[in-house]
Amino acid sequence: QHNPHTKHGRTAIVHLFEWRWADIAAECERFLAPNGYAGVQISPPNEHITLTSPWYPWWQRYQPTGYNLCSRSGNENELRDMITRCNNVGVNIYVDVVINHMCGAGGGEGTHSSCGGWFSASRKDFPSIPFTNMDFNDHKCRTGSGNIENYGDPNQVRDCRLVGLLDLALEKDYVRGKVAGFMNKLVDMGVAGFRVDACKHMWPGDLQNTLGRLHNLNTKWFSGGSRPFIYQEVIDLGGEPITSREYFHLGRVTEFKYGAKLGTIFRKWNGEKLSYTKSWGEGYGFMPEGNALVFIDNHDNQRGHGAGGAAIATFWDPRIHKMAVAYMLAHPYGVARVMSSFRWDRNFVNGKDQNDWIGPPSHGNGATKPVPINPDQTCGDGWVCEHRWRQIKNMATFRNVVNGQPHANWWDNQSNQVAFGRGNRGFIVFNNDDWNLDVTLNTGMPGGTYCDVVSGNKDGGRCSGKQIQVGGDGRAHFKISNQDEDPFVAIHADSKL
Ligand code: ARE
Ligand code: CA
16 A cells, blocks of 8 residues: 555655664654654564674564564564554654565574574474464475575565575465464554565565455554555666566555665766756656655665665765755655664775674664764764754755645756756755856745755744745745855745745
């Protein structure tokens, strides 16, 4: 189902990657609701393997060992409290669910799991659900290694092990029932939908049956008959037989071309220019806009996993990252997701980060640290909190203010200076050239003085950033130095002084 069921005209989702439930609950109340974020994507809430070699990697949460709701982010009570408190301030929760597989085949046997439950990867025995060796696909897989060896063969992509992860037989009624039961528990607790992991590796028919079993959303917070929002992780950059299109009828799909392309454009690689983005969206070969979930980076490709490579614009390149995120939030295409990360010590050897596995800030024993908030509203202890950066936070508001308005009043200099508006509700100008921008443009906005929400905030009647004068004819003069900290300017109806 394609509708995110957002509330109060809010639009953007933020992925609070690896945050604890207690911190997300507080963040909903103190920051996300007041600043107009629509929802949170949370890390997988179910029981998962715990690994010590490497040391509690972030990716252990993509190796389920059961469907009990205790994880590195907290226990079931904390999860329920978070869902309730976020819903009560109108912030939706979207759960990352890992239903294609359980843990790695080499995951051993014992109680090394986040709830302490016993499991055996070697015997394919997960008694807390229970799944036994009959519930896996090994008999169907035809590759020598039992792993996916060739993405050109849809059968092995669906029926063999993704990087050695025990592949569930989602064709079985029993398995479908257990997976749907797990998801329904979350629906009944009040979540608004799901990011479904590794959908390329599940047959659309199996997914359709399983998702068809989901309950309607909890009527304490959602109107009767609301179906869960679904966005499916399918990496489709072209060139493989499995395409995003096979999944459109089930819900939205992650559009991986979006961030890979926009990163390349803002980096000015391969002769790309910002002026070429006049037709950004479907005109650029992306999926139909009602199907797309868009983002600049995600938890995989910000550290070299997944797809997109070095072009992806992450917090490590803040100037480019802020511009790319602002472009996404200003543009009408797709449901937008903002990444919120933790820092780690990168160590590149021959272009590959040896530390791409490092988990969230922790006390050393695998217990995740809380997110402390500094006096200046940034986060401490290694939490990056991109969603709190002024430029990004204010663009999340911009997206709400211009929601439903058409892309309008495009301008470009045939290079890397562009501008566009959204009806008469907002206007944004970028200078990604190596020289100054100095131009008068038709903004389509009512006359008046506006506060640029990139260089500052509008606070009461005052503006801490640049002021932009829009004449009675809708025209305004913009000057953006290529040396500016953030070489872009954005104004909207609510930033009028
Ligand atoms: C870890 C170890 C492995 C080990 C395995 C089992 O790194 O060496 O074999 O455990 O013991 C994440 C990490 C993985 C990690 C896994 C489990 O990224 O490194 O494996 O968790 O702990 C493909 C899939 C796509 C997937 C990406 C990463 O199609 O679905 O690979 N993305 C999701 C999540 C990941 C997660 C998983 C799936 C697994 O977002 O965080 O993995 O739950 C082309 C193809 C893509 C392919 C891509 C990379 O672009 O088109 O389809 O993506 O290459 O292979
Ligand atoms: Ca599979």
